[in-house]
Amino acid sequence: MKQLKISNNVIRRLPRYLRALEELKAEGADRVSSSSLGEKMGLTSSQIRQDFSCFGEFGQQGYGYNVKDLSTEIASILGTDRGFSLVVVGVGNIGRALIESFCFAQYGFELAAAFDIREELVGKVINGVEVKNVYDYKQVLEGKKIDAAVLSVPKRLANEAANAIADLGIKAIWNFTNVELSIENPNVIVEDIHFSDSLLTMSYYLAESIDINDSDSNKQEKM
Amino acid sequence: MKQLKISNNVIRRLPRYLRALEELKAEGADRVSSSSLGEKMGLTSSQIRQDFSCFGEFGQQGYGYNVKDLSTEIASILGTDRGFSLVVVGVGNIGRALIESFCFAQYGFELAAAFDIREELVGKVINGVEVKNVYDYKQVLEGKKIDAAVLSVPKRLANEAANAIADLGIKAIWNFTNVELSIENPNVIVEDIHFSDSLLTMSYYLAESIDINDSDSNKQEKM
DNA sequence: TAGATTGTTAATCGATTAACAATC
């Protein structure tokens, strides 16, 4: 266990590396250098070598990196071979969309169960997963090791549900509620997918680009 | 137009500030200081003052910030008052979930149309929005000013669709395809929601926390 | 061997934090 404290920036680049490498693999490439990978991804070769060196020595001087080996390494660093499992809590539109079409298995996660509080949903089978009543969690999860939960309940239930999940001993929450969760247990890992934050960020850049273009055309008019 | 080049880090904190301020507003708070806001959000007061100072002087010495005014300012900086409009391209599970339950209006966006290529979906009305055939885009968008597109088509169509959207003069793409888009027009703004990257990041931290706990308990065993 | 490219150390750049005069 060396690698003391890898920065969040580095971690968030790892899935992108993996994606780029899978693409190279699909194209039939055997090897890739830090500079060609950098060009593909819009990063400097320096940064790529720095990033990889946090985890080990995966390259070879004069050759570069073996695409297949490197992607295996990165997938392993990300934990895709750990056999993690998760449950979906809240089978609304987003929950159902994830159950129906997100490929959890591709990223090493097993979807073990889905819960909702609404009687009319309980018993429905979505993509092979039966929706269970949230109050039956004990018998449903009996003897199962669950690592994470997808949280996709309505905003007003978000914190209550998050804390209930934490109390179950589940270690991570993939949060789709657009709410900043307040979880009492500080060890619970929260990974947010804030649609609203993302849309507002896009909105900012959109507004900015319009302002820039306007001031450009003002300049033109003055000519 | 002062504010030259605000860093991405600052921009991505703005929606979070707005969220915190809306919460304070709902709690009935009139004023907030940078230190109390910082405590609430897990940021230093310094950073908050620095961030705001990129855009103007919104506070008052000895008092702090007026919650209502500040949230209005930030909302405006983010462009929620610009009257942006968008279309959904690809009415699969995610596209439909967004149309059905994402509150675009709350963030200043009007959902103007939805497109799909599948005949069986065309004509369906979802939450008041009729799904149109993608090939009829000309007559559907005739005379409308569309600022952005939600891209929620299958992976294999992602790049083709993205470039078609760009060719229509749409300036921003909210990308849900989990694909790193290659768009020829470099002016198109792309805002990614990469579910897979997010899940893998969570997976990393999950794996890390297990490793740490394991090494802790090893230590204990040795005692 | 010569050329290419790594892993790593040092230099630079940018972002965060601390400090404080200004002032409500």
Added chain:
DNA sequence: TAGATTGTTAATCGATTAACAATC
């Protein structure tokens, strides 16, 4: 007025980039 808190300048910290010896 005295206390609180801003906006801003300076100091620190961390992340990215550049450079280069090591070596395949």
